[in-house]
Amino acid sequence: MIYGYARVSTKGQLRDGNSLDAQHDSLTEAGCTEIVQEAFTGTTTDRPEFDALLDRLKDGDTLVVTKLDRIARTVTGGCEVVRSLLDRGVTVRVLNMGTLDNTPVGKMMVSVMFAMAEFERDMIAQRTAEGKAVAKQKPGWREGRPPAEVDMEEFKRHVALVKAKKEKRRDACAQLGIGVSTYTKIRRRLIDSGELEG
Known part of the structure; x- marks a missing residue:
């Protein structure tokens, strides 16, 4: 077949x-x-x-x-x-x-594909290591992704919609361009600072 x-x-x-x-x-x-x-x-x-x-x-x-x-x-x-x-x-x-x-030709092609895949993976790892080494030399460098930039007024508006059950949390996150964990952290921070009601 x-x-x-x-x-x-x-x-x-x-x-x-x-x-x-x-x-x-x-x-x-x-x-x-x-x-x-x-x-x-x-x-x-x-x-x-x-x-x-x-x-x-x-x-x-x-x-x-x-x-x-x-x-x-x-x-x-x-x-x-x-x-x-x-x-x-x-x-x-x-x-x-x-x-x-x-x-033999088919096996050779598979071997070449594997070799190219390994080469690609090694090159990505090398570029990542080189990029990190350069970044470490810059003032204020820290490991990990930079904090997400969120419009706080827009964030509060979406939190209100979620609280009123007019929007799902995942949809709010999608609109804000952030993940659920980031949403939760920002919301908790605003509640702790008194800028949002719990």
């Missing part, structure tokens, strides 16, 4: 020709006899349709995707899935890269 897998994030799914329709068309043209598709946000790791497809794939089957990042959110994660499938006798075809199988 030749299976196709299409995935999009629900945000910005029409960018870069990665919409479900575009992927479905490409996979159909590639000869897929069955296409599995799903959508989820970029922060979600649960992929029930893909996990179910992986369980069904057997020796001699082919999995086709338009790009490697359809399989996983990271190159490393994608490589791990590919290697696992190849070990099971499943051929993986990435339309913008080529066919990956247990032939």
